[in-house]
């Protein structure tokens with residue numbers, strides 16, 4: 001049985017649809033990445049699931065109950081830009097959040113203390129939040145989302161604003177939290193999605209364009225990929241390569257070129273003819289496997 005079933009979910013602001021007809025399910029115990037470029041509709045989707053905004057169409061059920069019930073016992077939410085009262089200590093803040101979730105003062109105090117230890121900021125219980133680093137604030141935000149022992153934790157871009165150390169800390173924490181609850185987190189960073197998620201929901205312009213495990217998506221979309229390196233990047237290379245009949249997608253980064261092809265053999269022949277005809281300084285030709293980044297770029301550039 002799924003923990004959440006989303007059916008035909010749409011949201012429009014002033015007549016403009018920003019989330020379009022999403023249908024998906026989240027199974028208990030999974031960590032799912034909601035992946036998409038800026039403006040794809042990730043935050044809006046999470047806000048719909050958290051009950052902060054109402055859908056224009058469609059419905060969401062948690063444990064087979066509709067969203068119209070009080071869902072505070074089901075979800076924990078970390079917004080993309082969490083706001084803290086800097087003058088409060090971490091403990092004070094969590095106790096305050098716990099009481100908002102109907103915990104008694106003593107229950108909230110006990111839970112707050114456990115959670116600060118759990119997310120690795122136990123030493124800062126009595127420190128004012130204004131003194132916390134970015135990584136510590138994000139850990140506190142995650143602790144806040146866990147106060148009501150939710151079945152589902154939703155984290156909106158939990159690591160995007162962090163430096164590499166903070167990012168590593170929070171990704172490690174997410175890997176640990178997978179044992180306790182279902183996690184849905186949004187990101188536009190492919191490595192993060194690959195590193196911690198069991199499944200991916202790929203969102204583009206408000207639509208769910210792909211969904212499945214990393215292996216499923218890789219197998220489903222595995223196509224030929226050719227990597228070329230030139231000693232000098234010729235003019236109009238991208239435009240010329242895109243004209244070759246079997247080439248599906250071309251990315252040029254300085255002197256390296258990635259080509260996605262529907263027919264590796266045919267593309268090789270076309271490419272070598274093109275390189276010879278133009279007398280281009282090709283220094284490397286390699287056949288590679290497509291990655292999640294290739295799939296993402298292909299979908300997003302369509």
Ligand SMILES: Nc1ncnc2c1ncn2[C@@H]1O[C@H](COP(=O)(O)OP(=O)(O)OP(=O)(O)O)[C@@H](O)[C@H]1O
Pocket residue numbers: 013014018036037038039040041042043044045080188
């Ligand atoms: N309250 C609102 N009123 C009007 N338009 C909105 C509102 N909230 C979001 N939008 C629009 O909906 C679209 C999707 O925004 P959303 O924040 O959900 O995307 P996102 O994928 O989270 O983007 P980002 O990665 O940049 O945070 C954007 O075009 C945004 O301007």
